[in-house]
Structures are given as C-alpha cells and as structure tokens.
Amino acid sequence: MAANDNELWWASETFWKKTTIWTTAVMFLVLVGLTLDTMSQIQVGGKRVPAYSAINHRIDYKMDESRHAQVPVIGIEEPLFGKKLTEQEAEALVDHGKLTMHAKNCMDCHTILGNGAYYAPDLTKAWLDPYWGSRGVREELMVAFIKDPTDKIHNSLGRRMPNLGVTDTEAHAVVAYLKWMSTIDTNGFPNNFKPIDQEN
Amino acid sequence: MTALRALDSANLNGGQKLAVKYFTVALALLGVQITFGLLAAVQFVMPDFLFGVVDFSIKRMVHINAMIVWMVFGFIGSVYWMLEEEAGAPTVGLKLGNIIFYVFTAAVLVVVAVYLLVQTGPGEIETQWFITEGREYTEAPRWADIGIVVCLLTFFYNVAATFSKGKVTGIGGVLLLDLVALAGIYTLGMFYTTNLTMDQYWWWWVIHMWVEATWEVMVGCMMAYGLMKVLGTSRKIVTTWLYLEVFMMFGSGILGIGHHYFWIGTPQYWLSIGGFFSALEPLPLVAMVVHAVYDAGVHKSRNNNHPAMGWLIAHAFGNFFGAGVFGFIHTLPQINLYTHGTQWSASHGHFAFYGAYATIIIAFFYIALQKWRGDVWMSGNLFGGWKWKWSMVLLNVGMLGMIMGMLVAGFAQSQIERAIGGATWTAFFAAQEHPWFVQGMHWRLAFGTMFAAGYALLVWDLLTIGKRETRPVQSHDDAALEAK
Ligand code: HEM
Ligand code: HEM
Ligand SMILES: [Fe+2]
Numbered sequence: 001m002a003a004n005d006n007e008l009w010w011a012s013e014t015f016w017k018k019t020t021i022w023t024t025a026v027m028f029l030v031l032v033g034l035t036l037d038t039m040s041q042i043q044v045g046g047k048r049v050p051a052y053s054a055i056n057h058r059i060d061y062k063m064d065e066s067r068h069a070q071v072p073v074i075g076i077e078e079p080l081f082g083k084k085l086t087e088q089e090a091e092a093l094v095d096h097g098k099l100t101m102h103a104k105n106c107m108d109c110h111t112i113l114g115n116g117a118y119y120a121p122d123l124t125k126a127w128l129d130p131y132w133g134s135r136g137v138r139e140e141l142m143v144a145f146i147k148d149p150t151d152k153i154h155n156s157l158g159r160r161m162p163n164l165g166v167t168d169t170e171a172h173a174v175v176a177y178l179k180w181m182s183t184i185d186t187n188g189f190p191n192n193f194k195p196i197d198q199e200n
Numbered sequence: 201m202t203a204l205r206a207l208d209s210a211n212l213n214g215g216q217k218l219a220v221k222y223f224t225v226a227l228a229l230l231g232v233q234i235t236f237g238l239l240a241a242v243q244f245v246m247p248d249f250l251f252g253v254v255d256f257s258i259k260r261m262v263h264i265n266a267m268i269v270w271m272v273f274g275f276i277g278s279v280y281w282m283l284e285e286e287a288g289a290p291t292v293g294l295k296l297g298n299i300i301f302y303v304f305t306a307a308v309l310v311v312v313a314v315y316l317l318v319q320t321g322p323g324e325i326e327t328q329w330f331i332t333e334g335r336e337y338t339e340a341p342r343w344a345d346i347g348i349v350v351c352l353l354t355f356f357y358n359v360a361a362t363f364s365k366g367k368v369t370g371i372g373g374v375l376l377l378d379l380v381a382l383a384g385i386y387t388l389g390m391f392y393t394t395n396l397t398m399d400q401y402w403w404w405w406v407i408h409m410w411v412e413a414t415w416e417v418m419v420g421c422m423m424a425y426g427l428m429k430v431l432g433t434s435r436k437i438v439t440t441w442l443y444l445e446v447f448m449m450f451g452s453g454i455l456g457i458g459h460h461y462f463w464i465g466t467p468q469y470w471l472s473i474g475g476f477f478s479a480l481e482p483l484p485l486v487a488m489v490v491h492a493v494y495d496a497g498v499h500k501s502r503n504n505n506h507p508a509m510g511w512l513i514a515h516a517f518g519n520f521f522g523a524g525v526f527g528f529i530h531t532l533p534q535i536n537l538y539t540h541g542t543q544w545s546a547s548h549g550h551f552a553f554y555g556a557y558a559t560i561i562i563a564f565f566y567i568a569l570q571k572w573r574g575d576v577w578m579s580g581n582l583f584g585g586w587k588w589k590w591s592m593v594l595l596n597v598g599m600l601g602m603i604m605g606m607l608v609a610g611f612a613q614s615q616i617e618r619a620i621g622g623a624t625w626t627a628f629f630a631a632q633e634h635p636w637f638v639q640g641m642h643w644r645l646a647f648g649t650m651f652a653a654g655y656a657l658l659v660w661d662l663l664t665i666g667k668r669e670t671r672p673v674q675s676h677d678d679a680a681l682e683a684k
Contacts, residue, residue, distance in 0.1 A: 011440065012440070013370065013436065013440045016444050017370070017443050020443045020444075020446045020447040023447050023450060024447075024454070027451060027454040027455055028450075031454050031455060031457070034469075034473070038401065038467055039398075042395070042401065042465055042466060042467075044395050048465050048467070049395060049465050091394065095394040096323055097323075098394050098396065099323040099325060099327070099392075102327065102332075102333060102392075103320055103322060103324065103331070103332070103334055104320045104323070105258075105261060105320060106257075106334070107336050108256070108257035108258075108260045113396065113397075113463060113464045113465070114464075114540040114541035115460075115464070115541060117260055117336065118542060118543055119243075119244070120628075121628040126625075129624055130626070131626055154629070155629040155633065157632060157633055158248065159629075159632070160247060160248075162251060163252070164320055165320065166323075170322075173323065184396065185465060186463045186464065188463075188537070190618065190623030191618065191619075191623075192620075192622035192623075193624060194622055
C-alpha cells in the first residue's frame with residue numbers, strides 16, 4: 001500500500017492512484033457488459049423496439065397493470081395511408097422519415113423520446129395525440145401540417161412551427177416514422193398520456 | 201506617467217503563445233453563444249421574432265454549438281498553458297499545433313456559416329455529411345466530426361510527446377488518459393441508424409461521457425494546477441486529491457449514464473442502475489468543494505491572482521450546485537418521469553455548464569493574462585479592480601436569475617403538462633401559456649440581458665487588466681506573510 005510507512009494509507013498518492021485505475025476499469029467493463037445486453041434487447045423487431053412493419057397495424061398506448069406503466073400495444077391491421085407495406089418497404093419509408101427529421105433539425109425545437117429542445121411538444125406519441133381529432137382524418141392532417149404548418153396555429157401564444165420545406169414524399173415518410181416511434185416501449189414515458197380515440 | 205504594460209508574448213513560453221490564441225477565439229465564441237441564447241430567449245416571449253428567417257432551431261443550434269466549441273478551445277488552451285511547466289520540457293510540435301489551430305477555427309466559421317445560410321437540407325444522408333447531423337449538441341456535419349477528431353488527436357500527440365520528453369507528473373498522466381477517452385468517445389456518435397433507440401443510446405455516450413466524465417476530469421486537472429499556481433498548494437496534495445476525485449467521478453459517472461436510459465426504449469434495469477449510480481455523482485463534486493475551500497483556508501485565501509481565485513471558487517461551487525445539486529434533483533426515475541425534457545433540464549443544463557466549465561475557463565483567462573502582461577500584480581487594490589468584480593457579479597447573478605426563471609417554469613411544466621396533462625400537445629401548451637411559465641421566460645430574458653452586460657464588462661476587463669499596474673506579481677511567500 002503506502003510506499004512510506006509513516007504515511008497514512010488514506011493520504012497516500014499511490015493508494016488512490018491504484019483505486020482509481022481499478023475502479024475505472026471495473027466500471028467500464030460492467031458498462032460494456034450492460035451495453036452488450038442492451039444491444040441485444042433493442043434490436044429492431046424485438047419486444048422493446050418493434051419491427052418497422054408495425055406501421056401496418058393500429059398502435060395504442062395502454063396501462064399495463066403488472067408493470068404499473070403505460071405500454072404501446074400493436075393491434076389490428078390498419079395500414080398507414082391505406083397501403084400495406086412489406087418489411088423492406090416499411091424500413092425504407094421509416095428511414096426516409098428519420099433522415100428528414102435529422103435534415104430539418106426537428107430536435108432543436110421538439111423533444112423525441114424526451115430528448116432535444118423544449119420549444120415545441122414532445123413527439124414521442126405525436127401519432128396518438130388527441131389533437132388530430134379522429135382516426136379518419138389524422139394521417140392527412142399530419143401530412144398537411146408538416147408540409148406547411150405556418151398558418152395552422154393551435155395555441156394562444158402565437159408560437160408557430162415554420163415551413164421547413166418538407167416535400168410531400170418526405171412528409172409521408174415523417175408520419176410513418178412518427179407512427180413507428182410510438183411503438184417503442186419507453187417504460188411508461190410519457191406518463192398519463194391519453195391517446196386519441198381509435199375505436200371509431 | 202509610467203509606460204503602460206503591454207501584452208507581450210515574450211513573457212510566454214511556446215505552448216502559452218498558442219494557448220492565448222485558443223483563449224481569444226474561446227472568448228469571442230462565448231459572445232456568439234450569448235447573442236444566440238438571447239435571440240432564442242426572445243422568441244419564447246415574442247414568437248414571431250425572426251420567424252422564418254432564423255428559426256428557433258437554428259438559433260438554439262448556434263447557441264449550444266458555440267458553447268461546445270468555445271469550451272473545447274478553452275480546454276485545449278488551458279492544457280497548452282500548463283504543458284511546459286508540468287512536463288518540464290518545451291512543447292513538441294508547435295508548428296503543427298498552430299496549423300491545427302487555424303484549420304480548426306476556419307472549420308468552425310464554415311460550419312456556422314452553413315448553419316445560418318443553408319440551415320436545412322433534403323431528407324437524405326448527404327445532408328448529414330455537409331449541412332447538419334440534426335442531433336442536439338452534435339449538429340455539426342460529419343465532415344466536421346472527422347475534423348474535430350483529427351484536431352483532438354494531433355493535439356493529443358503534441359501533449360503526449362511533450363510529456364514523454366520531459367516528465368509525466370500525476371496531473372500529466374491523468375490528462376493523457378483523459379484526452380484519449382475524450383477523442384475516442386466522440387467517435388462513438390459518428391454513425392447513422394434508423395433505429396432511434398440505438399441512435400440515442402450512443403448519442404448519450406458522447407454527451408454524458410463528455411460532460412460528466414472526461415470534461416470533469418479535465419477540470420479536475422485544471423483545478424489542481426490552478427490551486428498550485430494561485431494559492432501555492434503543494435503538488436502532493438493536489439495530486440492525491442485529483443486521484444480521489446477521478447476515482448469517485450468514474451466510479452459513479454460511468455454507470456450514471458443510466459439516468460439517460462430510463463425512457464428511450466432501453467431495458468428496465470437501467471432505472472435502478474442509472475438511478476443509483478447517478479445519485480452518487482454529486483460526491484466527487486463535494487470533494488472538489490472541500491478541496492478548494494480547505495486549501496484556500498490553509499492559505500488564508502492569500503493568493504497572487506484575485507480574479508482567478510474568485511473564479512476558481514465560483515467553479516467549485518458552481519460545479520457542486522449546478523451539476524451536483526441541480527443534477528441530483530431530477531436524476532431519480534420517479535422524478536425524472538415528470539421532468540424529463542422540460543425546463544428543469546434547461547435549468548440544470550445552464551447551471552452545470554456555466555458553473556462547472558465556463559467559470560474555470562475564465563479563471564484560466566485571468567491566469568494567462570497575468571503572465572502575458574509580464575507577471576503583473578493582481579492582488580488587493582488592483583488598478584481598475586472594480587471591473588472584474590462587477591463582471592463577476594453580473595455574470596453570476598444573471599446566470600442564477602436565468603436558472604431560477606427556468607426552474608420555476610419547469611415546476612409549472614412538470615405539474616401541468618406532465619403530471620396532470622400527460623404530455624399531449626394540448627397539455628404542452630396549457631403549461632406554456634400558464635402565467636408562472638410565462639413569467640419564468642420573462643425573467644430568463646431579463647437576467648440573460650444582465651448576463652450579457654457582465655460579458656461585455658468581462659471582455660473589457662480582460663483587455664485592460666494590469667495595463668496600468670506598476671507592481672509585479674505578489675509572491676506566495678509575501679502573500680503568506682501578509683496573512684500572518
Ligand atoms: C458538469 C457536469 C454536468 C453538465 C455540464 C450537465 C449538463 C446537462 C445537460 C445540458 C442536460 C440536458 C441534456 C439534453 O439536452 O437533453 C443534462 C441532463 C441531465 N443531467 Fe446533467 N450535467 C452535468 C452533471 C450532472 C450530474 C452530476 C447529474 C446527477 C446527479 C446530472 C443529471 C442529469 C439528468 C438526470 C439529466 C436528464 C434530464 C432529462 O431527463 O431531461 N447531470 N445535463
Ligand atoms: C444570455 C444568456 C443566455 C440565454 C438568454 C440563454 C438562452 C437559452 C435558450 C432559450 C435555450 C433553449 C432552451 C430550450 O430548448 O427551450 C438555451 C439552451 C441551452 N443553453 Fe443557454 N442561454 C444563455 C447563456 C448560456 C450559457 C452561458 C450557457 C453555458 C455556459 C448556456 C448553455 C445552454 C445549454 C447547455 C442549453 C441546452 C439545454 C438543454 O437542452 O437542456 N446558455 N439557452
Ligand atoms: Fe448525464
């Protein structure tokens with residue numbers, strides 16, 4: 001331990017140096033182990049992060065009593081824009097949507113899974129937001145809004161979303177991405193969210 | 201009439217000449233950060249302000265990217281500042297270091313110009329390579345990522361080569377390992393995937409591991425050096441403390457990353473692991489306060505550079521309160537469920553980045569200026585000493601006011617939008633429209649203006665401090681004697 005016998009161990013430089021190196025190494029290895037496990041659990045198509053083709057189905061967000069948290073529920077077949085996609089087509093569409101959200105920097109106004117900026121609503125469950133009215137009009141309203149939101153104001157502050165030059169194709173892809181995003185199991189975040197009525 | 205003291209680079213060693221270049225750009229970019237922060241804050245109060253011209257997202261992106269870059273410049277500058285003294289050898293690769301400095305600065309200008317003039321691109325991968333990556337903090341396009349890593353590696357080479365020519369002190373050893381980790385971690389965020397959960401998992405490795413691990417260790421090294429310089433604390437004491445701090449920092453902070461893995465699709469065990477280890481993260485920050493205050497006490501606060509000492513103490517407390525206390529209050533999952541992604545995060549983010557990092561870099565500006573002016577007196581009755589004091593008051597009070605404004609807004613938001621409203625679109629605006637929230641945003645703007653005034657005074661002070669001083673720097677022995 002201490003190089004010098006007169007020195008108290010807890011005041012010794014070498015003692016703390018060794019402790020630091022060992023602790024860092026152990027913590028790092030534990031993190032690597034947890035990361036490997038997490039990687040296996042968050043593959044697309046698994047339980048936590050569903051396959052892209054989930055957009056062919058109705059998505060809901062319901063209380064799971066055993067977990068004491070709301071969880072996404074993939075329900076009956078209900079294809080997006082009325083067109084059922086193969087796994088590859090769904091992936092391509094969702095991917096295009098995600099690329100668009102990077103390219104327009106949506107995350108520097110909105111939060112996504114709660115991360116990002118705090119100027120505009122969280123988009124984690126935007127697909128399920130009751131403000132869209134009803135299941136019948138939602139898809140087209142979302143596309144229209146994302147393409148040109150400037151004259152569609154929904155709050156008394158006058159805070160508007162700008163026109164970001166999102167094309168029609170991109171807007172459809174973004175909606176697919178948002179729908180897919182709502183299927184991710186986020187351990188109950190957001191809590192107490194009341195989804196849009198999709199029964200009729 | 202005595203001649204004015206000039207800023208003379210003959211007073212500096214090779215590494216220090218390069219350091220002051222980095223410091224100059226850092227200070228200028230802090231100005232850019234503040235400008236865009238104010239513009240963004242105005243838009244919370246006047247939504248049509250610059251709407252469709254420079255949208256909120258663009259202002260915010262410039263605001264936080266300017267911050268990352270000025271702090272990285274501040275760190276690089278600080279390392280070059282200490283390097284020769286620590287290693288006991290002249291800096292290796294200064295020519296390369298200078299080239300990298302100009303390339304880095306030019307690249308930053310290009311990135312910002314593209315942000316402001318091009319702003320967004322089509323939804324294709326090329327946009328991420330040349331315009332923006334569109335991920336918070338790491339918005340810089342991919343080419344710039346690669347550039348940053350190259351710059352950091354060249355910098356690392358210079359530092360490592362200098363230490364290996366001279367001697368590797370305890371501080372030096374910690375610094376070297378830290379720089380490797382810093383550059384390595386950054387590369388983990390440099391990929392694209394459709395899988396959002398995977399994307400955010402690795403993105404947090406970059407963000408969290410930078411600010412709560414490698415940057416904290418960096419400032420631990422800077423503090424160790426600063427206390428030796430300013431107070432005359434012994435090397436053995438600062439080195440032992442440094443190890444202790446790094447031990448606690450990595451011991452808690454590495455698994456503490458789990459506090460970002462509660463709600464992004466990652467497994468449930470992160471709730472316990474992240475909650476537990478991140479709750480320990482304030483411990484090293486307590487240790488740092490104890491260390492700084494104890495050392496200052498031992499030396500009866502007598503020191504040869506009052507502004508630097510003031511900012512070092514501000515750093516110790518700012519780090520503890522901003523990162524430690526304000527981090528702790530929302531780090532348990534039971535609370536974070538309601539505060540995640542609200543003004544709480546913004547309040548903590550400002551307090552932590554300012555308290556932990558802005559402060560200590562400013563302390564280094566003062567340490568540098570003292571020597572640059574030819575080891576000038578910076579103790580009591582400093583000529584024009586009101587300037588550093590008032591700028592410090594305006595900056596600290598301005599920041600605290602902004603933080604409180606955001607925290608109050610955050611309280612309202614977590615209750616109204618989250619707990620009651622369940623985070624829907626309507627609930628979001630129910631909170632944003634609430635008078636408590638609106639008032640918070642006004643306070644942020646008012647105190648932000650005060651902060652900006654403090655910055656202006658800081659710049660003025662840095663340009664002039666010591667100019668009309670005739671006394672040379674006070675020696676540690678004299679300072680100690682005076683204390684008796
Ligand atoms: C100097 C060190 C630190 C800095 C600079 C810092 C900065 C930040 C920033 C800027 C964010 C917001 C990230 C975003 O934009 O989404 C954040 C989030 C967070 N920080 Fe820190 N932090 C520090 C230390 C800590 C510590 C020590 C703790 C815990 C004890 C902590 C707990 C958290 C938590 C829980 C979040 C997530 C907030 C959310 O869910 O929205 N931080 N931090
Ligand atoms: C005049 C002073 C400043 C003003 C008015 C200001 C204003 C703002 C605004 C409006 C945002 C966007 C928040 C949102 O998304 O809703 C922001 C974000 C941010 N600012 Fe500032 N800011 C100022 C100075 C600073 C300083 C000095 C620092 C750090 C040293 C800083 C660090 C940050 C960080 C880290 C974020 C991202 C926070 C997060 O995502 O949680 N700001 N600021
Ligand atoms: Fe963190």
